[in-house]
Amino acid sequence: MSTLSDLVYAQGRSSESDVEWLHRLAGDGQLLADLAFADIVIWVPTADDSFVAVAHTRPGGAATLFYRDIVGDRVRPQWRTQVHDAFHGARIVDSASPDWFEETPTRVRAVPIVRSHTRDEAAGPLVIGVLTRHTNLGETRTPSRQQITFNDCADDLFGMVASADFPDLSAPTAPRRGAPRASDGLIRLDVEGITTFASPNALSAFNRMGFEDELEGESLLEVTSGILPASREIDESLPVVVTGRAPWRTDIEARGVTVSLRTIPLRDHGNRIGAIVLCRDVTELRHQEQELITKDATIREIHHRVKNNLQTVASLLRIQARRTHSEEARDALTQAMRRVAAIAVVHDTLSEGLAQTVDFDEVFDRVLRLVAEVAAAPNTRAQTHSTGAFGVLPSEYATPLALALTELVTNAVEHGLAGREGQVEIAAERSEDTLEVSVRDTGIGLAEGQVGRGLGTQIVRTLIQGELGGTIDWHTIVGSGTEVTIEIPLRWIERTPK
Incomplete structure (x- = not known):
C-alpha cells in the first residue's frame, strides 16, 4: 500500500x-x-x-x-x-x-x-x-x-x-516507547493550570504515586510537587508540562511508580485557553528499558574485557616467539598471535557500540594493518589494498570472516610473494543474495597447481564452509599469481538484523 x-x-x-x-x-x-x-x-x-x-x-x-x-x-x-x-x-x-x-x-x-x-x-x-x-x-x-x-x-x-495551531512543530516528533493515549488517562487544565477534569485512569495513576485526594480543582503543578521525593532531581521541563504551557513530554516517578506525561496546550485563534495532559503508568516499561540498557552495557563490557584478554594473549605469544630459537616454532607462535589479534579487533569494534553488528569494512582495514608486519619480512615488499565494500555484518559472522581473511592475506604475502615484490588485492562485492570476496596476489602461483594442506588452509575451510555456509575456491591466475574466491550466501548473514 x-x-x-x-x-x-x-x-x-x-x-x-x-x-x-x-x-x-x-x-x-x-x-x-x-x-x-x-x-x-x-x-x-x-x-x-x-x-x-x-x-x-x-x-x-x-x-x-x-x-x-x-x-x-x-x-x-x-x-x-x-x-x-x-x-x-x-x-x-x-x-x-x-x-x-x-x-x-x-x-x-x-x-x-x-x-x-x-x-x-x-x-x-x-x-x-x-x-x-x-x-x-x-x-x-x-x-x-x-x-x-x-x-x-x-x-x-x-x-x-483549522487555525494552524495543531499540530505543533515544537512538540517532540518521536515519542518514546509507552507514549500515553487518551484512554490511558486524561487531565483537562484551565489557563491557570487548575484541573477541571481527570479521567479515572489518570486519577488512579496519581493515586499510585501517593496522591490521595481528588485532582479536580487542584493545581497539577502543586499536586506533582507534593508527591515527588524531595531528594529526587526534578526535570527542568516538569513545571512547564504540568501547567500546560508547552507541548512537551516528561516522566514523573514517586513511590516506585513512573508516569509518563504529554501536554497539549489548547488555543483559540492563538490564545491559550488551557491544556490536555495525557498520562500513563509506564513503570513496567521503564523497568524493561532499564534492564535492556543494563544488558547492553554488560555486553559492551564483556566485549571490552574479551578484547583486552585476547590482546594480552597475543602479547604473550609475541614475547614467546621472540625468545624461541626454533624457526618453525617462532613461525607457529607468530601465526597464532595474528589469529588471536584478528579476533580481538572484532571484539574491540563491538565494545564501542550497543548494536551486535559491525561495519566490516572498518574491521578489515584494521585487520590489514595486522598483516602488514609480514610485508616487512626480508626481501619481501608487498602492497596490500582493498576494493569494494563488505557492509554491515552480524558479529557472529564478522569474527570467522576476519580470521579467514587474515589467513588468506598472510598466506599470499608469506608464500605467494615470498622474497619478491608484489601486490595483494582484496575485492569485496555484496549483492542482494551473496557476499563475494576475492583475494588475489601477483606471486608465484600455486605449487604444481595444488592447494596446500597446511593448518592455515584447514582453518580457512572450516571457517568459510562450516561456520558461514559458504564456498571457497583456489586457482592460479593465468600468467602469475593466485586468486582465492569466497562466496557466502546472505541468507546466513540475515539471521541477525542489520
Missing part, C-alpha cells in the same frame, strides 16, 4: 513542508479518533479538483464505520461538497443532516487543515487538505461526563487544526 508521502506527492499539489505537516497530523490521528469517538480521515486535493484519502484512523473506544481500508480512495459523492467547501472556504463544515453510510446513520464534520494563518495578505489561510470526522450515530447513548469532556477536547483540537 502506498505511504502517505507517496499519495500526497502523486497529486502534484503539495510541497515538502505540506507533507511534513500532514505526517505530524496523521501521527496524532489516534488521539483525535479516541477523543472524538469517531473515524478520522485525512484528504488532500487532486489535480482534477477532487480529493483522495491519505490517512485513516479508527477510534479505540467506539465502533468504526470503515471496516475496509479507504486510504487511496477518492472522496465519496455524499461527502464531496462538504469537503470541497471546507477546503476552499477555510472553515469547518458540519453535515446538515445525518449521512447514511452502508445503512448506518453518521454525522460528518469537515475540518480544513491549515498550515499557516496567511500565505499573503490577499490569499488568506494556506489550506493543504481536509480532515473529516465520521461519527457513528447507530450506537448513540446518553454520553458520560468523560465522553462529553473528550468530545470538547476533540472540538478544541479541530479548531486548532
Whole structure:
C-alpha cells in the first residue's frame, strides 16, 4: 500500500513542508479518533479538483464505520461538497443532516487543515487538505461526563487544526516507547493550570504515586510537587508540562511508580485557553528499558574485557616467539598471535557500540594493518589494498570472516610473494543474495597447481564452509599469481538484523 508521502506527492499539489505537516497530523490521528469517538480521515486535493484519502484512523473506544481500508480512495459523492467547501472556504463544515453510510446513520464534520494563518495578505489561510470526522450515530447513548469532556477536547483540537495551531512543530516528533493515549488517562487544565477534569485512569495513576485526594480543582503543578521525593532531581521541563504551557513530554516517578506525561496546550485563534495532559503508568516499561540498557552495557563490557584478554594473549605469544630459537616454532607462535589479534579487533569494534553488528569494512582495514608486519619480512615488499565494500555484518559472522581473511592475506604475502615484490588485492562485492570476496596476489602461483594442506588452509575451510555456509575456491591466475574466491550466501548473514 502506498505511504502517505507517496499519495500526497502523486497529486502534484503539495510541497515538502505540506507533507511534513500532514505526517505530524496523521501521527496524532489516534488521539483525535479516541477523543472524538469517531473515524478520522485525512484528504488532500487532486489535480482534477477532487480529493483522495491519505490517512485513516479508527477510534479505540467506539465502533468504526470503515471496516475496509479507504486510504487511496477518492472522496465519496455524499461527502464531496462538504469537503470541497471546507477546503476552499477555510472553515469547518458540519453535515446538515445525518449521512447514511452502508445503512448506518453518521454525522460528518469537515475540518480544513491549515498550515499557516496567511500565505499573503490577499490569499488568506494556506489550506493543504481536509480532515473529516465520521461519527457513528447507530450506537448513540446518553454520553458520560468523560465522553462529553473528550468530545470538547476533540472540538478544541479541530479548531486548532483549522487555525494552524495543531499540530505543533515544537512538540517532540518521536515519542518514546509507552507514549500515553487518551484512554490511558486524561487531565483537562484551565489557563491557570487548575484541573477541571481527570479521567479515572489518570486519577488512579496519581493515586499510585501517593496522591490521595481528588485532582479536580487542584493545581497539577502543586499536586506533582507534593508527591515527588524531595531528594529526587526534578526535570527542568516538569513545571512547564504540568501547567500546560508547552507541548512537551516528561516522566514523573514517586513511590516506585513512573508516569509518563504529554501536554497539549489548547488555543483559540492563538490564545491559550488551557491544556490536555495525557498520562500513563509506564513503570513496567521503564523497568524493561532499564534492564535492556543494563544488558547492553554488560555486553559492551564483556566485549571490552574479551578484547583486552585476547590482546594480552597475543602479547604473550609475541614475547614467546621472540625468545624461541626454533624457526618453525617462532613461525607457529607468530601465526597464532595474528589469529588471536584478528579476533580481538572484532571484539574491540563491538565494545564501542550497543548494536551486535559491525561495519566490516572498518574491521578489515584494521585487520590489514595486522598483516602488514609480514610485508616487512626480508626481501619481501608487498602492497596490500582493498576494493569494494563488505557492509554491515552480524558479529557472529564478522569474527570467522576476519580470521579467514587474515589467513588468506598472510598466506599470499608469506608464500605467494615470498622474497619478491608484489601486490595483494582484496575485492569485496555484496549483492542482494551473496557476499563475494576475492583475494588475489601477483606471486608465484600455486605449487604444481595444488592447494596446500597446511593448518592455515584447514582453518580457512572450516571457517568459510562450516561456520558461514559458504564456498571457497583456489586457482592460479593465468600468467602469475593466485586468486582465492569466497562466496557466502546472505541468507546466513540475515539471521541477525542489520
